[in-house]
Amino acid sequence: MAKSLRSKWKRKMRAEKRKKNAPKELARLKQALNLDKKGEDAMAEVQEIATVVPADKIKKQTDVEMGEVEADDGKMEMDSKRNKKTLLDENGQYPAWMSQRQAKKLKTKRMAKKSGQAKKKKGISW
Template identity: 65%
Template sequence: MAKSLRSKWKRKMRAEKRKKNEPKELARLKATLGHGGTGDISMKDVEQIATVVPVEKLKAKAVDVQMQGEEDVSTMDMDSKRKKKTQLDEHGQYPTWMNQRQMKKLKAKRKAKKGKPKTKKGLAW
């Protein structure tokens, strides 16, 4: 989708900016983690580089996710009403993620198969 000259230029410039800032970020990270070998790290230095989340919050979240995972296994709803070959559902609709080009290609393929007469297998005399 993003194939315009402007977007290509912006991507190129972002990549160059990343290259330029990479040594600074690495030095800053090493300085923060090392902090002169004393092991004293202030959270203000780390917050400039990364988001700091307390351990208790992460543990509580992990437990909640495990509990939800056990409950969701039995109630999982699959999109089984969609045909694998044509990608159409019971109403004749394509999935929302599919773009117009893909829809058109699948529709053309379906029409070509429908219109072509079947040939008999075997000898042709």
């Protein structure tokens, strides 16, 4: 694919655009990385306004907070109790994420087990 004349032309023009915009992008990148003199002046102004905290301190602080959170059992609180085998809750309802087809399949399996024999499916028998 992508061998048509139109796509070749588009690729060529994009390459030319990249060449044309490369110096501007480089200047913007240098300014963003504070390699340019103007960027250093702006950083000095920011330091006067706000306190700059090293990343190490922040990481240590978050590690301590995470330790406090892990002190819990780490279990989610469940509103309803669900049977793991049938996926039914105490009201006999299937979970919201389950499709009707899947719920019906589980119900027929459960009823077949209860009665001893499976209900015959409708359809064409060959």
